[in-house]
Amino acid sequence: MKHRFILLLSLLCTSALYGQQGTLSLKACIETGIRNNLTLENTRVDVLKSQTALTQSRSRLLPVLAADFQMMDYLMKPANVTTGTLLGTDFADEPTWQKIQSMQYTMSAGINLSVPLYNQTILSANQVAQTVQNLRNVSYEKAVEDLTVQISNVYYLAQASLEQQRLLDENIQRMDSLCLITEELYKGGVVLEVDLTRVQINRKSLTAQRDQYATLHEQQLNLLRFLLDLAPDVPLAVLPMPADVSPNPTPGVSSSLPELRLLSTRQELIEKQIKAVRAGYLPSLSLAGRLGAIGYQEEFRHFFHTNHATHNWFGNTYLALSVHIPIFDGRDKKLKVTQYRYDYQQAQTALEQQRKLLDKEYADASRQFRHNLEVFHTQQDNYRQAEDVYNVTEEKYKEGIASMTELLQDEMRLRDAQAACVQAHCQCNVAQLTLLKLSGRLDELSQ
Numbered sequence: 001m002k003h004r005f006i007l008l009l010s011l012l013c014t015s016a017l018y019g020q021q022g023t024l025s026l027k028a029c030i031e032t033g034i035r036n037n038l039t040l041e042n043t044r045v046d047v048l049k050s051q052t053a054l055t056q057s058r059s060r061l062l063p064v065l066a067a068d069f070q071m072m073d074y075l076m077k078p079a080n081v082t083t084g085t086l087l088g089t090d091f092a093d094e095p096t097w098q099k100i101q102s103m104q105y106t107m108s109a110g111i112n113l114s115v116p117l118y119n120q121t122i123l124s125a126n127q128v129a130q131t132v133q134n135l136r137n138v139s140y141e142k143a144v145e146d147l148t149v150q151i152s153n154v155y156y157l158a159q160a161s162l163e164q165q166r167l168l169d170e171n172i173q174r175m176d177s178l179c180l181i182t183e184e185l186y187k188g189g190v191v192l193e194v195d196l197t198r199v200q201i202n203r204k205s206l207t208a209q210r211d212q213y214a215t216l217h218e219q220q221l222n223l224l225r226f227l228l229d230l231a232p233d234v235p236l237a238v239l240p241m242p243a244d245v246s247p248n249p250t251p252g253v254s255s256s257l258p259e260l261r262l263l264s265t266r267q268e269l270i271e272k273q274i275k276a277v278r279a280g281y282l283p284s285l286s287l288a289g290r291l292g293a294i295g296y297q298e299e300f301r302h303f304f305h306t307n308h309a310t311h312n313w314f315g316n317t318y319l320a321l322s323v324h325i326p327i328f329d330g331r332d333k334k335l336k337v338t339q340y341r342y343d344y345q346q347a348q349t350a351l352e353q354q355r356k357l358l359d360k361e362y363a364d365a366s367r368q369f370r371h372n373l374e375v376f377h378t379q380q381d382n383y384r385q386a387e388d389v390y391n392v393t394e395e396k397y398k399e400g401i402a403s404m405t406e407l408l409q410d411e412m413r414l415r416d417a418q419a420a421c422v423q424a425h426c427q428c429n430v431a432q433l434t435l436l437k438l439s440g441r442l443d444e445l446s447q
Helices: 002-021 026-036 038-061 084-090 120-187 193-228 258-281 300-304 332-399 404-438
Strands: 064-073 079-083 097-101 105-118 284-297 313-315 318-324
Touching: 026 038, 026 120, 026 193, 038 120, 105 300, 120 193, 120 258, 120 332, 120 404, 193 404, 258 332, 284 300, 332 404
Parallel strands: none
Antiparallel strands: 064 105, 079 097, 105 284, 284 313, 284 318
């Protein structure tokens, strides 16, 4: 019995979780979209690429080891020319010039080492790569913000269409009751057949509108599935639209918005690029070394004979300290710096313009939200009044005081008030979403 009870309890819990699986809150949709969205996945790959580029740039400061092996066949034996006095008394009559002919075959092998001791160009390039990585990180934050706004907009529209369906279902039920009443009145000879026809036509119109909103709602859910990277057959539903609007106070435009940080980071990148170009004027110091040997033979086969292989091999090992001093580059660096300065001026202008544009958008969104909120409250009052008027007219119609035309007109006014109220509610949500975005508080979308 105990095992059966545990099994039954687990089945009930599983069915409950499965039933709730399709309904997602706005916060859950945003989290799923950030985790699954393919466009955002590409942005994450860009961040990884910038991290790899930074590591690659830093690796230029590490020592480099390389092994080499070379075999050479001089088709014409090379010769060195020197004065006879340098050769000693082994040469007769002290000739003015003497020729020393080298071997035809040469084989060399060794390990080379190079270490940059001081190179400001590499250090500046590392700073540029670091700034590019910061730029990619801010771009990812901007992509997350844009995706959040997209998902929220679609979610609010889906809530509005779902609410319209719910209201139309109530209207259809109300019209079904009216059809039954009108049929009874028609059978009793109280109303004309045309009144019954009007009610039936109105009900068919309501059914068509309800189907239209159902199709629109399913399209919005499909768009939401696309943003969340969910399969079309995955069950998905949104929460019902709240009864009222809860305003969230916003302090104003945030200075840490991704749009502003992107432009600011671009300015920083241009400054680092100018610094990297100017670093090309500075000397660079590097250490180089080689550990190897070189062998000579008159015949190639002697390299592989035991009698000759160990002979004619000489050490080729050195340690070198080299200094590179740039002198003249045809004004290439100067022209690059000038070009970057123009880019910096454009970035500065774009940053200032973006700040003013965000201030304008915030002022417009604040004004629009206040207007939409006022319209929503007005439409709420109109909806309640239209519902009261319809109920009174319906009672009068049942008593034979009001006509069918008056009842249908009041029903149409009721539907218009319902639609206007839902639309105003949705517009309030969209305007508030804009305010939250501009104030950098999208994390408050917890519905």
